[in-house]
Amino acid sequence: MTNIKDAKCVLVIGATAGIGRALALAIHDLDSKPTVIAAGRRQERLDELAAKSGDSRIKTVQVDINTTYDKLKQFVDDLTGRYPDVDAVVLSSGIQHIFDFEKPESIDVNKIADEFNTNYVAIVNLILLFLPHFLKLNAAGRPSFIIPITSSLAIVPRPTVPNYCATKAALHSFSLSLRAQLAHTNVRVVEILPPLVESELHDHQGTTPALSIFWMPLDQFIKLTIEGLVRGDPEVVVGMAAAVLQRYEKGKREAVEQIYVRGDPAFPPS
Numbered sequence: 001m002t003n004i005k006d007a008k009c010v011l012v013i014g015a016t017a018g019i020g021r022a023l024a025l026a027i028h029d030l031d032s033k034p035t036v037i038a039a040g041r042r043q044e045r046l047d048e049l050a051a052k053s054g055d056s057r058i059k060t061v062q063v064d065i066n067t068t069y070d071k072l073k074q075f076v077d078d079l080t081g082r083y084p085d086v087d088a089v090v091l092s093s094g095i096q097h098i099f100d101f102e103k104p105e106s107i108d109v110n111k112i113a114d115e116f117n118t119n120y121v122a123i124v125n126l127i128l129l130f131l132p133h134f135l136k137l138n139a140a141g142r143p144s145f146i147i148p149i150t151s152s153l154a155i156v157p158r159p160t161v162p163n164y165c166a167t168k169a170a171l172h173s174f175s176l177s178l179r180a181q182l183a184h185t186n187v188r189v190v191e192i193l194p195p196l197v198e199s200e201l202h203d204h205q206g207t208t209p210a211l212s213i214f215w216m217p218l219d220q221f222i223k224l225t226i227e228g229l230v231r232g233d234p235e236v237v238v239g240m241a242a243a244v245l246q247r248y249e250k251g252k253r254e255a256v257e258q259i260y261v262r263g264d265p266a267f268p269p270s
């Protein structure tokens with residue numbers, strides 16, 4: 001079964017904190033010894049990560065993905081030019097805002113757009129921009145991996161963060177379609193759906209102390225996620241996220257595959 005250990009060079013976008021940073025280190029430590037390229041906006045965090053690894057298999061690149069398509073294209077062209085072996089991208093970058101629609105005057109529309117662009121539009125554009133390179137690797141006999149990170153909130157939204165949940169629901173749906181479209185290639189679409197996990201995501205909202213009572217410790221989440229990635233799971237669903245998926249969306253991924261990849265006469269594709 002093709003899995004993360006087949007990747008030679010893994011780009012992790014959003015590797016300066018939380019899940020992305022810990023995944024970058026854990027992937028670096030796999031016995032397959034891939035090169036890891038850590039990306040994010042904060043250069044000092046990237047420098048700290050490179051220093052921590054203590055070897056040259058962690059590279060860093062600064063990027064702000066909340067930008068135009070043309071700038072993302074430049075980023076991907078530069079990166080694939082510099083690291084032609086890159087065969088996996090983990091899309092961990094994300095932001096979250098609380099919005100109270102009972103108080104419409106409190107809502108900053110720029111934050112809605114930033115959240116949607118960062119969590120969805122930029123991710124789809126990055127996937128689009130990496131695909132020609134990944135398909136070229138496939139043609140040379142190598143697998144490649146697109147690894148979006150969504151959330152259990154993609155399945156059952158938390159109303160205090162309505163736009164965030166919509167971005168994650170959009171990315172989840174997109175990932176299901178993308179996997180089906182690429183089913184006959186050797187590009188693996190592996191969606192990670194975390195539960196509430198220890199990270200910096202909620203720090204700017206002031207909700208970290210309350211959430212930290214319930215969240216899964218980062219180490220535990222990373223251990224279970226790496227196990228799923230090494231098993232080659234198409235969806236790596238951890239902790240409470242597995243219970244939510246099982247209860248409210250059981251069979252959806254299989255249905256997309258059955259109807260649109262294998263073909264099911266009972267459900268003609270519409």
Ligand SMILES: NC(=O)c1ccc[n+]([C@@H]2O[C@H](COP(=O)([O-])OP(=O)(O)OC[C@H]3O[C@@H](n4cnc5c(N)ncnc54)[C@H](OP(=O)(O)O)[C@@H]3O)[C@@H](O)[C@H]2O)c1
Pocket residue numbers: 013014015016017018019020021039040041042045063064065066091092093094095118149150151152193194195196197198199200201202
């Ligand atoms: N923690 C949870 O409970 C939880 C649950 C479900 C899903 N998730 C998802 O898991 C992913 C990781 O979140 P986390 O919890 O680890 O949050 P985090 O600790 O806040 O880390 C978020 C990362 O995203 C990067 N980032 C944000 N905006 C960016 C931009 N415009 N360009 C490039 N990088 C950007 C940040 O780096 P810079 O600021 O340096 O750019 C940081 O490395 C996110 O997609 C999140 O939605 C988290």
